[in-house]
Amino acid sequence: MRAEPAHPPAPGAAAGPSWRRWLLRYEVLLLLVLVVEWLLFYHFGTSVNRRGVTVGFGTLDRQFDILRHSCEIGLLALALTPVILTGGIDLSVGSLLGLCAVVFGGLTHALGLPLPVAAALTLVVGAVAGGLNAGLICQLRLPPLIVTLGTYSLFRGLAEAFTRGSVTYSDFPAGFLVLGQGRWGGLPVQAWLFLAVAVSVWIWIHRTVAGRACRVIGFAPEGARFAGIGVRGQLTAAYVAAGVIAALAALIYTSRLGQAKADAGLGYELFAITAVVLGGTSIFGGRGTVTGTLLGVAAIAVLKNGLATLPVVMRLNAAEELAGLLTGALLLAALAAGKLAERLRLSSVTG
Amino acid sequence: MNRWIREWSVVGVLALLLAYLAWRAPAFFQLQPLLSLLAREAPSLVVACGVAMVIIVRQIDISVGSQFSVCSVIAGLLAAAGWPLAAVVPVAVLIGGSLGLVNGLLVAWLGLPSIVVTLATLVALRQCLNLVRQGEFVNLPERIQWLGLSQSQGQWLLVGGAVGLVAVLAWGLRHLAAGRWLYAVGSDAEAARLAGIRPRAVTLGTFVLMGALTGIAAMMNVVQSPQVQPLTGSGLELKAIAAAVVGGVAISGGRGTVWGVLAGLLLLACISPAMVHLHIDAYWEKAIQGLIILAAVMVEGLRRRRNHAR
Amino acid sequence: MTRSFVVSCLLLSLASSLGWSAPDSKLLVALLPKSKGNAYFISCKAGSERAARDLGVELLFEGPVDSNAAKQNEIVENWITLGVDVIAVAAENREGISTALRKARREGIKVVTFDADAMPDARSFFVNQATPQGIGEALMDEAARLCGGEGEFAIICATLTAGNQREWQREIERRRQERHPGMKLVAVRPCDDLKDRAQSEATALMSAHPKLRLIMAICSPAVPGAAEAVKQAGKKGAVRVIGLGLPNENRRYVKEGVTDTVILWKTEDLGYLTVQAAVALAKGELKAGASTFKAGSLGEFRIEGDNILLGKPFLFNRDNIDQFDF
Structure with missing residues (x-):
């Protein structure tokens, strides 16, 4: 943690390294939640079926499924972390995933472009879309929430208009499907991509000046400007990166399902934001870590998938509803606990 | 003009749209369909005003769609069980208010970020409803629709009621001390506190009011048709927030x-x-x-940019 | 950090020593609807539960809350790792779900589809309640009959992207071109499965198209929504409403004469037949090439190729709607 960037203390908080202790505590808390979840599901969600095969949560297949199912939302959460750190938000990532999926489908099917070219162009589309958000936010200085609310509708609308709502692209070559369905080096292929993105974002946020700038902007945009940070450049980078990562998620999504359709990624932005804030990133910006986001994604993914393996939940046929309920509860409990810990610590410092 | 540039730019875009409709599709302006449209949008208007107040105190409430559904379904079930309308409406408002109270307590007293709190209640309430109703419609007794009035009376009453409510809220926000507190807390909670306002109480009150308005809105929707679909109101939060921010909040x-x-x-x-x-x-x-939303807010940005460059 | 890691490792080994096993001799049948909140599938569920009781098998009924193709794949994959014996799916997206179903078949799980088919190589049988063609023809013929063969009509669908909705629209259009060229489709509007939105859409449609003769609602919440709009516009009889829906949601409008016809196969029977077929397949009693299938209390059904046919869609109207309660 040597090069951890200097972090402005929260208003009213005691100076000193307390924020670091808080972060550490919060992440440990989240890790504990994750471990408890995992153990509970391992214990109650694993069984031997009548063919004598061990099934349920405790199997390797199951763990890989969790990885594969949470990969796209995880990527979007990683994309959102820098954006939210700058005090912004990007509601358009889910829609952009849909747009990129059909663009990719159109490029490969309608235009017959080779896969690598189509994939590269899709990433470019993601970058351009992110650039559009960035342009409106930085050049016209409009609030990110409104801009991305507009592009949330716009990108999904373009995806629908592009396919006239009905065209579904499928029949992708096996070589492409490997990306979302195959394994490489023992792990699902997309896990490697996810890992690469996670490491890159981590380095960006925690090991570079640019990442530090993002936090400063989140804490005090005016202050950042006075401190000589190129606010526009940093913001543009964050939104463009979010666009590119959303496009990558679109490729993985398309490959995992073997189809590209205008409704891809519908509602994913909400899950991604949930994961980011569960990971301890302040929605007001300035505070947060990539590790936290990863833990947040994992906590939600394990909860969602694990519940589906519990015999009692399966008998109720209510895995999705319960997962929603518990995610909500978990979110509140985690944040309340974090808040409580902060208060306790403050009182111990001041009193 | 200068101060209200955002509001005027929205009115301008709306006027352009209406003018284009008057030119290309004058049938849009028939009284009965237009009245129906307005009556259908009256609940959304009430919710949007509530959301606007929450945003003014620098919070957000994205659980309104789920609150709306819960109020609608419970009100529908009570009405179906034979409760008179005079009892159902207060209960709906009460339920809305208490859902708002839960959000408000978590936000104001525990100090949790409102987007997170209401994200959690959005999901939790919606899933509870799914669990309990499994999507089944509630069939209402005849007397509930249009509050026992004729259809056009009912529609005028709803539109009038919504506009009246908006007028009261507008007046209250501008002229009542409590209304000004919202702006004070939203601009700078600490300064407001030093000025003798209790930011927590104001925030809590706003959430409760928001919930109560959602309850009223749910009733305004319930009385417009003889059935309640549990999914009703899903996506309402986005519409309400969009209306508020496009409208200059x-x-x-x-x-x-x-x-x-x-x-x-x-x-x-x-x-x-x-x-x-x-x-x-x-x-x-x-x-x-999407383009219209961006267009409506871009006017402000372009103007500020020009001023900035000057 | 280190300490918590050590503790978690300890807990982990403790938990693994407490391995959980619950061998279960009953056949495990898993039914996946397009959306489990939909009244149509709720009534399917009632039928499938009856069949499960009759046959003494265990039934799982799980699906997305909203129609969601990706979610369906996840559920199937959950079931694969769970090791169910047979899966019955109403496919939201034909190609999308087939990937997961093929995987299930490779693992030795039997697969049938119902309501909406997957790719033929991804399942053994399709329990065909009424082909998209059958639905399209029934809807279009009924519309033409009510309008006397000519006039404007509009469609309200669930979403623009839902697979079955597109398929039905294609069949409706094909039938229109072949048999009813006098009918003119003026608009297709989505309602997001929301009754309230369908009502608003229908209101706008009627005022924008004064010559509109009929609204065809092809998702179940849209039928009562459209009917309420017609009633409120005072256009009962002038604008007809037909659609795909359930008797209970539409009873009052059918009786008032606002909605003319609600078209539906008997959903309970569909659920019953699906589970019967799934179990017979898993037990090896139902094999490819069979020409009939005997499904418990419902009697015999014809098999055409690999489609088990439930029969023609049923038309509910004022005269017969009171015979049904679902």
Whole structure:
């Protein structure tokens, strides 16, 4: 943690390294939640079926499924972390995933472009879309929430208009499907991509000046400007990166399902934001870590998938509803606990 | 003019849209369909005003859609069980208010970020409803529809009621001390506290009011049809927030008017019927809606940029 | 950090020593609807539960809350790792779900589809309640009959992207071109499965198209929504409403004469037949090439190729709607 960037203390908080202790505590808390979840599901969600095969949560297949199912939302959460750190938000990532999926489908099917070219162009589309958000936010200085609310509708609308709502692209070559369905080096292929993105974002946020700038902007945009940070450049980078990562998620999504359709990624932005804030990133910006986001994604993914393996939940046929309920509860409990810990610590410092 | 540039730009875009409709599709302006449209949008207007107030105190409530559904379904079940309307309405308002109270307590007293709290209640309430109702409709007794009045009386009453409510809120926000507190807390909670305002109490009160308004809105919707679908109101939060921010309520708090919200909501509400009247294929709708939202807010940005450059 | 890691490792080994096993001799049948909140599938569920009781098998009924193709794949994959014996799916997206179903078949799980088919190589049988063609023809013929063969009509669908909705629209259009060229489709509007939105859409449609003769609602919440709009516009009889829906949601409008016809196969029977077929397949009693299938209390059904036919869609109207309660 040597090069951890200097972090402005929260208003009213005691100076000193307390924020670091808080972060550490919060992440440990989240890790504990994750471990408890995992153990509970391992214990109650694993069984031997009548063919004598061990099934349920405790199997390797199951763990890989969790990885594969949470990969796209995880990527979007990683994309959102820098954006939210700058005090912004990007509601358009889910829609952009849909747009990129059909663009990719159109490029490969309608235009017959080779896969690598189509994939590269899709990433470019993601970058351009992110650039559009960035342009409106930085050049016209409009609030990110409104801009991305507009592009949330716009990108999904373009995806629908592009396919006239009905065209579904499928029949992708096996070589492409490997990306979302195959394994490489023992792990699902997309896990490697996810890992690469996670490491890159981590380095960006925690090991570079640019990442530090993002936090400063989140804490005090005016202050950042006075401190000589190129606010526009940093913001543009964050939104463009979010666009590119959303496009990558679109490729993985398309490959995992073997189809590209205008409704891809519908509602994913909400899950991604949930994961980011569960990971301890302040929605007001300035505070947060990539590790936290990863833990947040994992906590939600394990909860969602694990519940589906519990015999009692399966008998109720209510895995999705319960997962929603518990995610909500978990979110509140985690944040309340974090808040409580902060208060306790403050009182111990001041009193 | 200068101060209300955002509101005026929305009104301008709305006027342009209406003018274009008057030219290309005058059938849009028939009284009965227009009255129906307005009556259908009256609940959304009430919710949007509530959301606007929450945003003015620098919070947000994205659970309104789920609150709306819960109020609608419970009110529907009570009405179906034979409760008189005079008892159902207060209960709906009470339920809305207590859901708002839960959000408010978590936000104001525990100090949790409102977007997170209401994200959690959005999901939790919706899933509870799914679990309990499994999507089944509630069939209402005849006397509930239009509050026992004739249809056009009922529709005028709803539209009038919504406009009246908006007028009261607008007046209250501008002229009542409690109304000014919202702006004070939204602009700078610490300064407000030093000025003798209790920011927590104001925030809590706003959430409760928001919930109560949602309860009223749910009733305004329930009385318009003889059945309640548990899914009703899903996606309402997005519409309400969009109406508020397009209508000039600053997401950073402390700024915005109810009249702006009215203009924002009318603009958003007109887009879909306008598509139908202009014979534009439905798959263009979301893209056009996005462009209109961006256009309505871009005026302000462009203007500020020009001022900045000057 | 280190300490918590050590503790978690300890707990982990403790938990693994407490391995959980619950061998279960009953056949495990898993039914995946397009959306479990939909009244149509709720009534399917009632039928499938009856069949499960009759046959003494265990039934799982799980699906997305909203129609969601990706979610369906996840559920199937959950079931694969769970090791169910047979899966019955109403496919939201034909190609999308087939990937997961093929995987299930490779693992030795039997697969049938119902309501909406997957790719033929991804399942053994399709329990065909009424082909998209059958539905399209029934809807279009009924519309033409009510309008006397000519006039404007509009469609309200769930979403623009839902697979079955597109398929039905294609069949409706094909039938229109072949048999009813006098009918003119003026608009297709989505309602997001929301009754309230369908009502608003229908109101706008009627005012934008004064010559509109009929609204065809092809998702179940849209039928009562459209009917309420017609009633409120005072256009009962002038604008007809037909659609795909359930008797209970539409009873009052059918009786008032606002909605003319609600078209539906008997959903309970569909659920019953699906589970019967799934179990017979898993037990090896139902094999490819069979020409009939005997499904418990419902009697015999014809098999055409690999489609088990439930029969023609049923038309509910004022005269017969009171015979049904679902």
